[in-house]
Amino acid sequence: MLCPVCLSEMIVLEMDRIEVDHCLRCKGVWLDRGELELLVEMSGAPSGPIRGALEGRGRPLIGPKRRCPVCGVRMDEVDVEGPAPVVVDRCPRRHGLWLDEGELGRLIESAGGAPETEAVKRLLGRLLQSERGRPESG
Amino acid sequence: MWEQIRSNRRKSAILLVLMAVLLLALGSSLGAAATGAPEGAIAGAALAAAVWLILTLVAYAGGDNIMLATAGARRIEKRDLPKLFNIVEEMTIASGLPVMPEVYLIESNVPNAFAVGSPKRSAVAVTTGLLARLNRDELQGVIAHEIGHIRNQDTRFIVLAGVMVAAIVLIADLFWRSMAYGRFRGGRGRGGGQAQAILMLVALVLVILSPILARLLYFACSRKREYLADASAARFTRYPEGLASALEKIDKAVLSERPDVNRVIAPMYIVNPLAARGGISGLFSTHPPTAERIRILRAMGKSASFAQYEEAYRTVSGKSGLIGASALADSGETPVREAAAETEPVAAARKREAMDVLYRKSGYRIAQCTCGTRMKVPPTHPDPAIPCPTCGRSVSVG
Numbered sequence: 208m209l210c211p212v213c214l215s216e217m218i219v220l221e222m223d224r225i226e227v228d229h230c231l232r233c234k235g236v237w238l239d240r241g242e243l244e245l246l247v248e249m250s251g252a253p254s255g256p257i258r259g260a261l262e263g264r265g266r267p268l269i270g271p272k273r274r275c276p277v278c279g280v281r282m283d284e285v286d287v288e289g290p291a292p293v294v295v296d297r298c299p300r301r302h303g304l305w306l307d308e309g310e311l312g313r314l315i316e317s318a319g320g321a322p323e324t325e326a327v328k329r330l331l332g333r334l335l336q337s338e339r340g341r342p343e344s345g
Numbered sequence: 346m347w348e349q350i351r352s353n354r355r356k357s358a359i360l361l362v363l364m365a366v367l368l369l370a371l372g373s374s375l376g377a378a379a380t381g382a383p384e385g386a387i388a389g390a391a392l393a394a395a396v397w398l399i400l401t402l403v404a405y406a407g408g409d410n411i412m413l414a415t416a417g418a419r420r421i422e423k424r425d426l427p428k429l430f431n432i433v434e435e436m437t438i439a440s441g442l443p444v445m446p447e448v449y450l451i452e453s454n455v456p457n458a459f460a461v462g463s464p465k466r467s468a469v470a471v472t473t474g475l476l477a478r479l480n481r482d483e484l485q486g487v488i489a490h491e492i493g494h495i496r497n498q499d500t501r502f503i504v505l506a507g508v509m510v511a512a513i514v515l516i517a518d519l520f521w522r523s524m525a526y527g528r529f530r531g532g533r534g535r536g537g538g539q540a541q542a543i544l545m546l547v548a549l550v551l552v553i554l555s556p557i558l559a560r561l562l563y564f565a566c567s568r569k570r571e572y573l574a575d576a577s578a579a580r581f582t583r584y585p586e587g588l589a590s591a592l593e594k595i596d597k598a599v600l601s602e603r604p605d606v607n608r609v610i611a612p613m614y615i616v617n618p619l620a621a622r623g624g625i626s627g628l629f630s631t632h633p634p635t636a637e638r639i640r641i642l643r644a645m646g647k648s649a650s651f652a653q654y655e656e657a658y659r660t661v662s663g664k665s666g667l668i669g670a671s672a673l674a675d676s677g678e679t680p681v682r683e684a685a686a687e688t689e690p691v692a693a694a695r696k697r698e699a700m701d702v703l704y705r706k707s708g709y710r711i712a713q714c715t716c717g718t719r720m721k722v723p724p725t726h727p728d729p730a731i732p733c734p735t736c737g738r739s740v741s742v743g
């Protein structure tokens with residue numbers, strides 16, 4: 208699948224049997240709806256703010272258009288509710304959520320104890336730790 | 346069962362003739378209305394027949410492949426998914442099908458399955474979502490249902506009748522388009538007068554009614570075939586609960602998922618993804634209500650015979666005469682077997698197994714980092730090593 212930001216082909220990362228698509232160039236993450244459901248199901252947590260954002264009412268995205276890597280439809284933006292709400296891109300046909308590099312960090316920081324967000328934190332936290340741990344280049 | 350299939354075949358032939366009459370009537374009335382002359386009727390009918398003939402030829406030459414390609418199905422081998430192949434082999438033997446169907450995999454979270462072809466050359470297609478959600482008994486039930494369709498020759502009928510519906514819809518559609526360009530409006534200045542106005546009215550009525558009628562005929566016939574395929578599945582597997590439980594899971598998932606399905610293929614799936622959402626119901630549905638199919642399977646009790654299915658069908662739906670008398674008499678004792686005892690891998694593991702097959706088929710290289718992260722690298726990334734995004738180590742993806 209193509210990264211909606213830089214249009215280069217993403218690689219697939221499988222962690223604890225859940226897959227995310229990851230752009231090596233811009234470090235963005237595509238969280239597929241099916242994988243999100245699988246994650247929530249496996250962790251036994253009820254649906255929370257992230258699933259809510261996927262189904263929620265979107266606003267038109269300002270700036271350059273970004274297309275859903277699954278269906279090619281223009282994505283909109285939604286809020287992931289929490290102590291510090293995070294704005295993420297979303298396919299209006301609910302194929303999944305796109306998290307830019309910074310958004311992933313903010314989403315995980317504002318986990319706020321919701322079991323669903325904690326599960327996402329456990330999964331994706333590793334992606335973030337490695338970024339923090341790595342020496343800043345350039 | 347055989348007389349049932351024969352009677353089905355007779356009904357199918359009648360249905361196809363009715364549809365052909367409808368198609369020709371539509372073509373000729375449109376031709377007459379457009380030209381205002383009787384020769385127009387013949388030309389119109391000829392045009393309608395030509396459209397149908399072309400579509401049928403295309404369907405016969407490559408219909409199955411078109412269906413599979415439209416659904417995005419990929420052919421897989423035994424070494425890709427041996428467990429799935431074992432089930433298909435088992436059910437081929439249980440059903441007495443002369444040739445094992447080819448097996449196709451579709452990438453979709455929506456659990457579903459369909460079959461195409463004739464007993465001598467056929468294929469079953471399942472989605473990755475189906476493999477993820479179902480255990481072995483349930484998957485066996487679904488495969489048996491699909492093989493039941495192939496064995497009962499339903500797959501071929503659905504293609505033939507579907508083409509006829511498509512031709513009628515296409516011609517009606519052409520009419521509306523030419524209306525928009527004003528071709529039918531003034532009769533091009535020829536003083537046809539009242540006669541043409543009446544022809545126009547007839548054509549209009551046919552244009553509105555024939556697509557509806559064609560679909561009605563098609564759907565009425567395919568619903569009974571669903572019950573028969575369920576009855577076949579119960580008998581082939583000797584475990585009606587497998588299919589019942591699978592249908593329950595599929596129906597639930599289909600309702601919550603957004604259908605990414607083409608309207609032509611939708612009626613072929615084991616649970617119609619478009620109808621399940623409540624858009625189509627009653628006369629217009631290709632499938633009986635899934636809840637009723639489940640209730641019938643669960644009412645079968647200790648026997649998996651055709652007679653027992655007929656009995657359960659009568660109890661649940663209040664109707665009878667689903668299965669022919671000879672099949673009811675000779676089906677004999679078919680005691681229900683025990684549930685398969687096995688430790689089932691979790692849904693996520695089953696989904697990874699199915700998806701990895703598709704990744705490999707698409708030329709992805711799969712590598713495991715020592716930190717536990719697995720990387721699936723598309724062929725467009727030629728680099729022999731890639732830094733692991735979760736730990737930074739360089740991982741070779743040879």
Ligand SMILES: [Zn+2]
Nearest residue numbers: 210213230233
């Ligand atoms: Zn990118």
Ligand SMILES: [Zn+2]
Nearest residue numbers: 275278298302
């Ligand atoms: Zn999409």
Ligand SMILES: [Zn+2]
Nearest residue numbers: 714716733736
């Ligand atoms: Zn690693």
